[in-house]
Amino acid sequence: MTLAHSLPVLEFMSSSLPGNHNTLILNRHSPTKLGFIRPTNPKQKFNFFVSQKVKPIGFFGCNLCDSNSGFNSRQLFYECYAAQSSRIGPSSRKHKAFSIKRAKTRALNDHQLFSMGSGFYSSRQLGTSRLTSSGCKILSGGALRIPNTKSFKHSSGISGACEVNWSNHKFELRSKSVLSVDKAVERERSGGGLGSENSYDAIVIGSGIGGLVAATQLAVKGARVLVLEKYVIPGGSSGYYQRDGYTFDVGSSVMFGFSDKGNLNLITQALAAVGCEMQVIPDPTTVHFHLPNNLSVRVHREYREFIAELTDKFPHEKEGILKFYGECWKIFNALNSLELKSLEEPIYLFGQFFQKPIECLTLAYYLPQNAGDIARKYIKDPQLLSFIDAECFIVSTVNALLTPMINASMVLCDRHFGGINYPVGGVGGIAKSLAKGLIDQGSEILYKANVTSIILEQGKAVGARLSDGREYFAKTIISNATRWDTFGNLLKGERLPKEEENFQKVYVKAPSFLSIHMGVKAETLPPDTDCHHFVLENDWKKLEEPYGSIFLSIPTVLDSSLAPEGRHILHIFTTSAMEDWEGLPRKDYEAKKEIVADEIIRRLEKKLFPGLRSSIVFMEVGTPKTHRRYLARDKGTYGPMPRGTPKGLLGMPFNTTGVDSLYCVGDSCFPGQGVIAVAFSGVMCAHRVAADIGLEKKSPILDAALLRLLGWLRTLA
Ligand SMILES: CC(C)=CCC/C(C)=C/C=C/C(C)=C/C=C/C(C)=C/C=C/C=C(C)/C=C/C=C(C)/C=C/C=C(\C)CCC=C(C)C
Structure with missing residues (x-):
């Protein structure tokens, strides 16, 4: 049975499947916006379909269990992860199935229902829906039972919570938003897509791991998110690039957070939230230290x-x-x-x-x-x-x-x-999967979108302006640029908030890196070579000096698919300051790159791999200028570094900023650098933003008190 409407805003179809199955078909924008669905009969089974016309979106706040094993009303699921799977059930060709993977289970009470009930269309502020069918009634703000209703359709009406008893199954649909459907349709017609005012719940500037985790976490909570990325691929410092059959990691290849246990496997969790999973290869040695006085220490996986x-x-x-x-x-x-x-x-x-x-x-x-x-x-x-x-x-x-x-x-x-677990196919796969997951959730990512400024209205962040003049608007803006870039470039000319002044008093920009990405003949490396090495040859004092220590990763030791057969990849990093590279004429700049790279190769030949130089078949050298250009980071910085002796993490700012509706995420936020650290900052940011836009519980009084307390604590750092 199809519910017709000239411009369907929310449309459900019911059809019976063989056996004990029922099918709920979610059309157009509906899936993430359902808010809450609860069956009362634990024995009944349901499959969920979404029209292919819709970008497949996951379910958040829908209490579903495995689509194939059926609902269990005793076990309500707080979060469900949806992944597109093969079509199941005799639905029309237009429909695709979601397999619903269960996540954390949690019994829900009414309070939680309300707190979760972002409701359909909350992000677009539609959310007004009325069930019109035999026995259908709707009440504003309260639960409503509609006995044995097999169909319902939308029309303009009153918003609020509604509960439908549908073929002995109870679906509860809740919405907090108040705009009538007519208005919503009007908004849709007038171009509610990209670029219109307040189209989004959040705009994320930059698609580093912190930005992508914040974006995906918000999307699964029901928010509509737009990520603006300057480059042509996602990931920032955790991105990748391909040359001559090699897949190089842009930044670190040492991956934390990829395990299958505990609460700190934040990368695994971030991917699972959007229905993604990556195969990983366990690294038996985290890092092999080669230190002064011939001190050699292997950090084995086994403690x-x-x-x-x-x-x-x-x-x-x-x-x-x-x-x-x-x-x-x-x-x-x-x-x-x-x-x-x-x-x-x-x-x-x-x-x-x-x-x-x-x-x-x-x-x-x-x-x-x-x-x-x-x-x-x-x-x-x-x-x-x-x-x-x-x-x-x-x-x-x-x-x-x-x-x-x-x-x-x-x-x-x-x-x-x-x-430490290396993702098969390279570190870049994490960002690619998150970006895909984001789109699957109904949100968007725009590449080649170079944000030049954050738009303020009466002191509140409301949008982002691109270098080509396009403007996008949202309820909240999340900057994945460093705090220096956010306040120094994207908000140029604005007064620096006090919190940022404080941050800049405590932290300076860490130096950048010189990077060498190399393809070498495999026979140069001894067969038992470890994947990650840290080299500081003669003098402990050189540890923190530019070019003093060398980080070396050989990811092809774990995943040979990253390089052509018979070749290995070497990622080499050493600290280097922008000042060393600025102002040089092109010829001198290129010559200097060669000299510095040559010296690093000489040191590695001496310490680790004799004959390395003659085995090089591919080499690309990046300087702080390269990192600034591709990663849009002031001075190509690696992140914040304390000016003096810090008080631990006390001075590190969280995600809120002194500008209303502007948040920061990434390595200049608590707890700092590292893929897992920025993933945590993404999780934190999404939670705070979700509370502020009404997708999570919030207490304004406690908020104000805590934010003041944290602000004060930071001044002690
Ligand atoms: C060797 C070679 C070759 C290479 C190397 C590579 C690299 C560079 C690597 C790197 C890595 C990294 C950097 C990493 C890092 C990481 C990190 C840092 C992480 C961190 C994390 C952290 C965290 C998660 C934290 C958390 C915290 C918390 C949760 C806290 C809590 C607290 C409480 C509850 C209390 C409260 C109180 C108040 C607030 C007052």
Whole structure:
């Protein structure tokens, strides 16, 4: 049975499938906007279809269980992940099936229903719908039962919650929005698509992992999101590029957050939220350190093996080693026990304190502390302390005394807990999958969209303007540019908010990198070569100096598909400042690139791979200028670096900013650099934005109090 309407806004069709199946067909814009669907009969089965005309979107806030095994009204699902699958059921050719994967289960109460009930069309502010069929009634704001209604269609009417008992199954549809359908249709006709005012719930500027995680998390909550990306592919520093049969990772190839256990596998979770999964290859050695005095330490995936290797090198410090890393585990375990959401959202934060008081107090205690101070409590050997500096340098590009203890613990333990896992096909696959997932959720990503300014109206961020003059508008703007770029470039000429002044007092831009992407003949590398290496040859003092230490990854050791047969890929990074490269005539610039790359190759030949130079078949050198150009980061910076000794993570800003409706996400937000860290900032940002646009619970009074408290705490840093 089809419900006709000249301009269908919300349309359902029912058809019977063989056996005990019923089919609910969701047309046009409806799927994500349903809000809440609850069957009352646990034995009945349902399949969900969405018209191919619609970009397939996932379900958030729909309480569904596996589409093939049927609903279970006792087990309501808070979040469901939908993935497109092969067509099931005898629906029309136009319809595609979703297989619904279950996520976290949670019994719901009425309060949660309301809080979840973004309602259909809430993001477009349509949301007004009336059921018109035999026995259909609608009430504003309250639940309504409609017995044995087999069909219903929309028409303009009153918004609110409605509950339909449909063929013995109860569907509950809730909406918070108030615009009549007529108005909505009018808006649709007048071009409610790209570019119209307030078309979106959120615009995300930049498609780095932080931006994409924020965007996808919002999209699955029911928001309509537009991501604006300057480049032609997503991912920013976690992107990829292909040349001559090689697939190179733009940035780090050391991937945290990809495990299948705990709460800290944020990449796995972010992908699953949009129905994606990536195959990964476990890395048996996180990193192989090659350090002064011929100190060589392999960080094995197995914690016991790593500790055995380290205590073998420093037997007199065995107790100190166990105590330092033991303290890291205390923090890691506390982190891993929490449900990670926005620390700027009081209902969540107090809820976590209530459920896990010891863990939260542990984290609050370590929030203002640095790893170097804690290491010095237990360890005296200067060489071992320098080793811990090198361990922290990988995390933060600064030594242990300047590295927040929470961040150090996260990295030093997760590599043994979830492990380092390389995504098959390269790191770029993460961003590609998230971008696809975003589109599957009904949101959009626009490439070659170079945002030049954030549009303000009476001090409120309302849109983004591109270099070609196009303008897009949304209720909220999320900047995945660094805070320096956001406030220095995108809001040029505006007064710098006090919070940003404070941030810039505490943090400076970390230097950029010189990168060398290489294809080499495979026979140059010994057969048991590890994937990741850190090289600092003779002098510990050079650790933090430009070109002092070398990061080297050989991802083809794990995934040979990234290079032509008989070849390996080498990704080489070393810190380098923009000042070294600016103002050079083209010829000198190219010559300097060659000289610097040559020296790095010489060092690697000497320390690791004799004959490396003669085995190179492809090479591309990137300087800080390259990183600035492609990643749109001021001075090509790697992220924030403390000016002096920081108070741990205390000074790091979260996602809200001093500008109304403007949020930041990425590595200049809490907790800092690293793919998993920016993924966390994306999760936090989406939660805070969702609360502010009415997709999550919110308490304005508590909000104001918490935001003031956090602002004050930051001034102590
Ligand atoms: C607010 C108040 C007052 C209180 C509260 C308390 C609490 C509850 C708290 C909480 C907290 C939290 C949750 C936190 C969290 C955190 C996190 C998650 C963190 C994370 C982090 C991470 C990181 C940092 C990472 C990083 C990584 C990296 C950087 C990596 C890198 C790599 C590379 C560079 C590569 C290398 C290479 C070679 C060696 C070759």
